[in-house]
Amino acid sequence: MSIETKNIIVEKVKNSKIDQVDFDNLAFGSVFTDHMLVCTYKNGVWETPAIVPYQPITLDPSSKIFHYGQSIFEGMKAYKDDNGDVFLFRPLDNFKRLNISAERMCIPAIPQEYFMEGLITLLNLDKAFIPTQEGSSLYIRPFMFASGNGFHASPASEYKFIIACAPSGSYFSGKVKVLIEEKYSRSANGGVGYAKAGGNYAGQFYPTQLAIDKGYNQVIWTDDTNHEFIEEAGAMNIFIRINDTLMTAPTSDRILDGITRKSILEIAKDQGIKTEVRKISVKEVVEAAKDGSLKEMFGAGTAAVISPISGFGYRDTDYELPELQQSYGARLKKIITDIQYNKSEDKFGWRYKVEN
Structure with missing residues (x-):
């Protein structure tokens, strides 16, 4: 009919x-x-x-x-x-x-x-x-x-x-272990990295499989020039917490303007969490892991909402992240999902009711 x-x-x-x-x-x-x-x-x-x-x-x-x-x-x-x-x-x-x-x-x-x-x-x-x-x-x-x-x-x-x-059901279960990529690039300046084009994801499969073969779950993408700066986590935006500051890379030709990413930044500000949107060097993250100031890392996207990262590999060395009782990631995920499932007030006006 x-x-x-x-x-x-x-x-x-x-x-x-x-x-x-x-x-x-x-x-x-x-x-x-x-x-x-x-x-x-x-x-x-x-x-x-x-x-x-x-x-x-x-x-x-x-x-x-x-x-x-x-x-x-x-x-x-x-x-x-x-x-x-x-x-x-x-x-x-x-x-x-x-x-x-x-x-x-x-x-x-x-x-x-x-x-x-x-x-x-x-x-x-x-x-x-x-x-x-x-x-x-x-x-x-x-x-x-x-x-x-x-x-x-x-x-x-x-x-x-x-x-x-x-x-x-859930996209990811549990935490993931990631490898910081130094050879392959997800996208380049002037390219289509900011678009959700199918080819962006197809191009990720091979280096991701190489990382899986080494015992990791995903790849951390770095800039296409010198592989010096952190950009994305697999098919998600990435957040890094050093001490009490939550950081993420700025959007660009290479980085997707994630809706979950934007939501996290707004919620963090509302919660009084200090945030920084800036370039984050691999060197800075490694040094923070060594001195204990690296508290957490997580991917952010529609499918997983927030996917905690348990550790990362870089140049044949693995770095483990601490187990936190009250992580920013868990706190922010609950706030987002409570809005999505209509379990809490939506002060941001993000929830859209589907009328019959």
Whole structure:
């Protein structure tokens, strides 16, 4: 059955697969909801978005996504509180960042009403898939890619915008051990590091696997010139606490403007935690680890929220971080997640209620 809302065409599934979902044992991003949103850019305009049953995508072998990598994405979550109400966290920031990425990758911007109305309609349709188990949420993946055909090295004439959702458990469990990278670079000045382009992540896989083979979980990325300054932690922004100061690198052409990162900085300021946004040298971190002033390090991103780092490796030496009873990371994560799950006041105005 197809129905039409204000700007969205909706085709519902005949039979839901929700009974097949084991909500008590959810891996991250491995099972999917009944529906997805699809919107096509063609002849210079975005066509009417449609919500359809979750299904494979058919593309011509000459589709430019396969050849020139015009692909971007976002990561969001929907949360359900104890009353069954559904909330998003700073969704307009995701929308704005998606279009910033689109501009850098020469992809046409998606209209805000298509993004927001499409997302809200999709969430209301698949609301039952939003888990209520502690630490679980509905992971939302909006993405855009070149679907136009041709081998010519130029922007495509057609694009797809899709939102797919996956009920998911925690992204990481426990602390991670990281290796400071000195050979490979995640991105470069003037490049696409600030965009959520698929190729940024593909380029990380090989050096990350090399680190895993050495017994680490992730890589700490450093600058592309001299590998002198700390930049990101795997696919996340990184925070470093030396004594009582919480530091993170400034955003740039190379570093993603993380929404969780921005939230942490604002919450830390509100909590009276001293913060610094500046270049952080590897030398400074190593020396702090040696003299005991390095208190904690953690990654920050939508998927994991905050992922504590238990230690790091650098030039064949491992440095362990202390076990803290009251870490900044744990404190900040609780404040963020309490806002996300509607368990506390939201003085920042970040929580967005999904209305029916």
